[in-house]
Amino acid sequence: MLTIKGKWLITKSAISLRDMSFLEMLDVLNNELIEKGDEPVSFDHDCREGICGSCSLYINGEAHGPDRGVTTCQLHMRMFKDGDTIFIEPFRAKAFPVIKDLVVDRTAFDRIQHAGGFISVNTSGNTIDANTIPVNKADADDAFSAATCIGCGACVASCKNSSAMLFVGAKVSQFALLPQGQVEATDRVLNMVKQMDDEGFGNCTNTGACEVECPKGISLENIARMNREYLAASLKG
């Protein structure tokens, strides 16, 4: 028997749950609730393969649960033992208001991107040939690693200050590492950081919880790089 703290109790034995993913366990719970005439529990989810960033959940005190390097949708019930009690909470941060049950509003992340998370290039069939911009492989690989952020918000939820600096640092880094990103580098970092502050995210105090809980292994180096970019931009600006 597994107990989920709150108003629900799941009655399946842990053995039959073993091969399920965490979200499939919640599906089973919800279907039981619905067929009994109760209200199901709302949670965000979509691709269920760890890439869309929709799923969240704070499980037993950790964003995306006890496993490392995975999102909640990739978390499997084999991580839990029979008799365990599972606590599920929404991601908590001032900038992520709760919509319902376990669903939170993460559009603050979108607004930070609107402020500068792009390279200003219009669509045309006449941009220069892709291979006329060679990029050092190490830089390209680092830019890619930064760009693999899925925007789930685990970094914010894990941070005692609810800081979004890992998320913003990743985006700033992706462009800062590429030649294409240089032209707008100054404005980009200033605008994105300003928006981040306006949304009510806290500051970074170098605890590193975000990096540990990040399902995509986004490195703290990105925060350092953003700080460097920010300093340089401020001196220029």
Place this chain on the structure above:
Amino acid sequence: MALDSKIPQGPIEDKWTNYKNHIDLVNPANKRNIDVIVVGTGLAGGSAAATLAELGYNVKAFCFQDSPRRAHSIAAQGGINAAKNYQGDGDSTYRLFYDTVKGGDYRSREANVYRLAEVSANIIDQCVAQGVPFAREYGGLLDNRSFGGVLVSRTFYAAGQTGQQLLLGAYSAMNRQIGRGKIKMYNRHEMLDVVKVDGKARGIITRNLITGEIERHSAHAVVLGTGGYGNVFFLSTNAMGSNVTAAWKAHKRGAYFANPCYTQIHPTCIPVYGDHQSKLTLMSESLRNDGRIWVPKHKKDVEAIRNKTLKPTQLAEADRDYYLERRYPAFGNLVPRDVASRAAKERCDAGFGVNATGEAVYLDFASAIQRYGKEQAHVKGLDENDAVLVKKLGQEVVKNKYGNLFQMYEKIVDENPYETPMMIYPAVHYTMGGIRVDYNLMTTVPGLYAIGEANFSDHGANRLGASALMQGLADGYFVLPYTIGDYLSDDIRTGPISTDTKEFEEAEAEVRKNIEHLINNKGSHSVDYFHKRLGKIMWNKCGMARNAEDLKSAITEISELRAEFWKDVRVPGTANEFNEELAKAGRVADFLELGELFAKDALEREESAGGHFREEYQTPEGEAMRRKEFQYVSAWEYKGEPKDAVLHKEALAYENIEVKERSYK
């Protein structure tokens, strides 16, 4: 209505250029007075919304996810094709065109596919300019890999996350326009109807998924980039929310639905493991560059493997059947998806499946690990005969190429694919069928467009790997922005479209009626209960192999299930709140109609082509048997019940490619 595909005159290589030179344009000042609605923010919808806004139109974009960045294009893994010929291996626009038409089993429209091949190279240039971090070689130039059904390396990639990187590129282009106020973004909004005024698409009805509010939105044109309908099978590689609702509502308002039975069953997915499974996970086709597919040669070994008395790694080379290499020596493990899927099914049906359910084959990286390991040892001047070292070096190379996929596999299956072969089985992945569009990507409803997977146009009966991303971005960045201008040039004097008209009122009333019915029904079963039953009918009777008898019974069963759904479904909660069950109920209601049309289409198409395999029509070797008399697009017109849909045929002419037996031997 006669179907006019509006293909421009002239030689195929000049059609698109001539077309662009002769269309009507809208001047920049007038674009500011024209509104366009884009539904869906994946590669097609996202790139279209951004480009239309750059051009100066007022765009309203809608997605049901909490952010446009989460559209399911994000999950595409392997890559994007483009005829750049960076590898100097003989690629060209013509060859990409040829491969795509042949790969589609000669069931796509030549002029559309040629245009796709023609703009493919621009996509790579555009994405690199946006800062998309594609994989690169040590010299700093872009790297390529190979995909199924082709003999060149034309696939650009970003590890196993190409879709993510391309979508974030399109999303960043959208963000710039949202920041400028040229795109008004509506997250967590679901489109529930298209509104037609004087025969033209002039708006949509949406439901705000947070508040439940029903809203009217008007525009001069409506673009659907709402993806495919693979979730009609319940289990598929699609996201949980992927649905046919927008496309189906458009169909009910007069847009013909083309070739619904053309579904891609992808050969390399993680096998089904239980009744509570909610979705299937793809293992990218790029793995077939290095993985070899096999089952044991002898039944006794199959038994031993199932009983776990024998490990696959213990089975001698001579006792393994690398059936793709055996049957298709020219393409080997890189045959197209439909061929690879059917071959897996054939082996498993014959009793050689390697897991408990008998529905799994091996995808083995041991040879690649050896090969790469030796190469690395040689490069580094180390001992090539040191087996442990070679394995370690080889595993590192494989990890660099496919690390995230291997990790995903291990998390789901709880086995280490570096040490033991992966188990895979085909699963529903993509739908080539969709809303019928002409060369302009306009549906049979004037002013209503369909782009990306939502339309039917470019992949025929089977899509080649890494072509979905190409098509989505081609439509959104490079095709639609031209073709829609030609249509909108008539609207420069129209002025804003009012939503206070009887057309909007009626559409809204109908949407409300449906929602109220679902909420007040208070039946005994959840939405998933019906969706799973629909999925079983679809998989068993409209899946990898189909026959007339099964298809006929599928039509009856789906129709009965639909009646039961409307009588007995239980949707908890209210209409005016965040209510995921309500959203799901609406989507499943539409799947229950689409499924019936799907079966009808499959029944009518008395041939085998690409992903559509009719058991009655196969060659003595078990290959698909195409029939000349079915060389047409089946475009279905809605007439009430899905089974009463009326068929319109659009003949397909091949003037630049000789229609041959499609052989990969």
